[in-house]
Amino acid sequence: MGKNKEPSVAVSYEPVTDVSEDNDNVEVEEIIITPLQIKYAEILEVAPEKITNVELYSFIDEWMGTPYLLGGESKTGIDCSSFAQRLFIGVYDWYIERTAQKQMDSEATHTWSDPEFLEEGDLVFFRAAGDRGATITHVGIYLGNDKFVNATSRVGKTGSSGVKISDLSETYWKKRFFAGGRRVNTKS
Structure with missing residues (x-):
């Protein structure tokens, strides 16, 4: 096949x-x-x-398991922001910036701190654990039900790093979550 x-x-x-209706109809x-x-x-x-969103899940399926590589931009190895950039271009036909920090800082990204308002396709931004500042070190794309797709160096429960689906409710991600971000049209 x-x-x-x-x-x-x-x-x-x-x-x-x-x-009372006729069930034949x-x-x-x-x-x-x-x-x-x-x-x-x-x-x-x-x-x-x-x-x-079959296009979104087809894209994810094609990249699932791709190894993590800091600075990587291909299926031989990719990092979080490059994966997010490729997903946005491939699925939404929308160019986004290359780094997680620039993706969050963009005037085209509306951000908020409560994960309750996340919707499918929103960006999820993370900072290093214990970092009280706003330096963004990781990005993923929210899918729903607390799940997001990302390219990560974290092995976690799955026993592997790379492109995978992670859970915001896991302590690791919950401690690092900084903001959700939705791309908006800035051209009126």
């Missing part, structure tokens, strides 16, 4: 109807659930129907 020729799973849902809406949606739904611990 080719890379883009994934088999799909058909799931049907019947809309709720009034019990019930329309069935067919929703196609792909293996990619199933895979990332399991990782994010959500229903497969919640995985709707």
Whole structure:
């Protein structure tokens, strides 16, 4: 099977109807659930129907497991800000700056400190543990349900570094979280 020729799973849902209606006239809406949606739904611990940005998850899937390399910019090795930059260009067709600090400092990035307001595609910025200043040392892209994708040198629970999905609720990331960031159009 080719890379883009994934088999799909058909799931049907019947809309709720009034019990007094004739059930012969019930329309069935067919929703196609792909293996990619199933895979990332399991990782994010959500229903497969919640995985709707197929372009985002296809991009992540292509890069998943790529080794971490400080200053790296390719599939032989990549760092966090280069991965974020490539993702934004590849998925959203939006150029973002090369370093995590510049990505956060950009006038096109609206930032806030409460992770409660994060949405899929937002940037998540981190600083070194114990750093009371605002020096940003790491960036990832938020996916939902406290999960974010990033290129990291941290081995963590998975036993490997590189491009992977991490969890904001883990103590390591929780202690280092600095801000969420959403790219906004600055040209009116």
